[in-house]
Amino acid sequence: MTVAVHVGPEPVPVLIEAVRRAGGRVVPLEEAEAIVFFGGGPDELRPMLHEGIRWVQLPSAGIERFADAGLISEHPLFTAATGSYGLPVAEHAVALMLAAARRLYRSARVETWEPKTSREFAGSTVAIVGYGGIGRVLMRMLEPFGCRVLAVTDSGEAPGADLVLPRARYREVLPEADYVVVLAPATPETRGMFGKREFELMREDAWLVNVARGSLVVTDELVDALRAGRIGGAALDVTDPEPLPDGHPLWGLDNVLITPHSANPPSSYWRGLTERVTSNVRRFGDGTPLEGVVSPSEGF
Numbered sequence: 001m002t003v004a005v006h007v008g009p010e011p012v013p014v015l016i017e018a019v020r021r022a023g024g025r026v027v028p029l030e031e032a033e034a035i036v037f038f039g040g041g042p043d044e045l046r047p048m049l050h051e052g053i054r055w056v057q058l059p060s061a062g063i064e065r066f067a068d069a070g071l072i073s074e075h076p077l078f079t080a081a082t083g084s085y086g087l088p089v090a091e092h093a094v095a096l097m098l099a100a101a102r103r104l105y106r107s108a109r110v111e112t113w114e115p116k117t118s119r120e121f122a123g124s125t126v127a128i129v130g131y132g133g134i135g136r137v138l139m140r141m142l143e144p145f146g147c148r149v150l151a152v153t154d155s156g157e158a159p160g161a162d163l164v165l166p167r168a169r170y171r172e173v174l175p176e177a178d179y180v181v182v183l184a185p186a187t188p189e190t191r192g193m194f195g196k197r198e199f200e201l202m203r204e205d206a207w208l209v210n211v212a213r214g215s216l217v218v219t220d221e222l223v224d225a226l227r228a229g230r231i232g233g234a235a236l237d238v239t240d241p242e243p244l245p246d247g248h249p250l251w252g253l254d255n256v257l258i259t260p261h262s263a264n265p266p267s268s269y270w271r272g273l274t275e276r277v278t279s280n281v282r283r284f285g286d287g288t289p290l291e292g293v294v295s296p297s298e299g300f
């Protein structure tokens with residue numbers, strides 16, 4: 001079946017091309033049965049959802065803005081870009097962990113010769129809290145380092161992991177991990193899932209690596225834990241608030257690495273998104289299950 005797809009509100013040429021590559025027809029909104037949404041938020045999307053729309057493809061992996069606005073439904077069906085950005089985000093997590101282990105965050109800033117304090121990353125214990133699309137790629141990248149991987153996922157399956165626990169038991173991995181990589185979605189359930197209580201469970205030399213969403217971490221309690229030496233450090237690609245304002249205490253702590261939500265650079269973003277669009281337009285046309293379907297009740 002040829003799918004009639006509207007790409008908007010921004011008619012991005014590479015997305016139009018991705019729809020056509022999959023055999024879809026790019027049409028005005030009134031004639032569309034599917035929307036590849038790009039260029040706005042819930043306020044722009046809501047008025048586009050006329051009764052002929054059966055499917056909406058959202059551009060990011062984290063779709064909390066749309067869930068919080070009450071837009072996610074089964075009819076129309078919503079898909080996210082979950083898993084599409086596995087390679088770049090997993091690579092960024094590895095870069096942050098290596099920089100932490102090798103103390104590059106420190107060496108890059110000092111202007112004097114210092115005693116050696118770095119450690120080896122190979123053989124570390126890495127907890128992946130939210131083992132999904134990105135977590136699966138991270139697992140593969142950790143293999144050559146001989147890491148021990150503790151995975152938190154409700155699926156019960158994480159091939160190669162040394163331990164798999166359901167999300168309700170995520171705190172149990174914290175005392176064992178050298179690095180806790182946060183990869184869960186932003187939902188009401190995950191808001192603040194890393195705060196004082198969780199930092200107290202972590203090892204004093206362990207690093208928190210957040211490449212998911214800032215809302216999962218209670219920022220003030222993280223600052224307290226870092227100042228008190230309760231944990232070794234934090235590497236944050238995402239923060240709450242975001243952007244992190246100038247003068248925020250996190251900027252001044254030397255055991256903190258901050259990147260500006262740059263784990264998924266533009267070239268990787270467009271590659272991941274166009275692949276997801278092509279694959280899902282094809283699947284929609286064939287009547288096969290779509291990738292990245294969002295559950296209205298779960299919010300991811």
Ligand SMILES: NC(=O)c1ccc[n+]([C@@H]2O[C@H](COP(=O)([O-])OP(=O)(O)OC[C@H]3O[C@@H](n4cnc5c(N)ncnc54)[C@H](O)[C@@H]3O)[C@@H](O)[C@H]2O)c1
Binds near residue numbers: 133168
């Ligand atoms: N930094 C960036 O630029 C960037 C880019 C892409 C994605 N992200 C974020 O990374 C995260 C993961 O993306 P993904 O594509 O792997 O998504 P995904 O849906 O494939 O994986 C998320 C996993 O977390 C699990 N999960 C849900 N609730 C949980 C909980 N309470 N505790 C532990 N695990 C839980 C899910 O079951 C799923 O397996 C999302 O938060 C996304 O917004 C960030």
Ligand SMILES: O=C(O)[C@H](O)COP(=O)(O)O
Binds near residue numbers: 060063085264
């Ligand atoms: O979740 C994602 O795909 C990235 O973090 C980008 O999300 P954003 O477009 O909502 O910032």
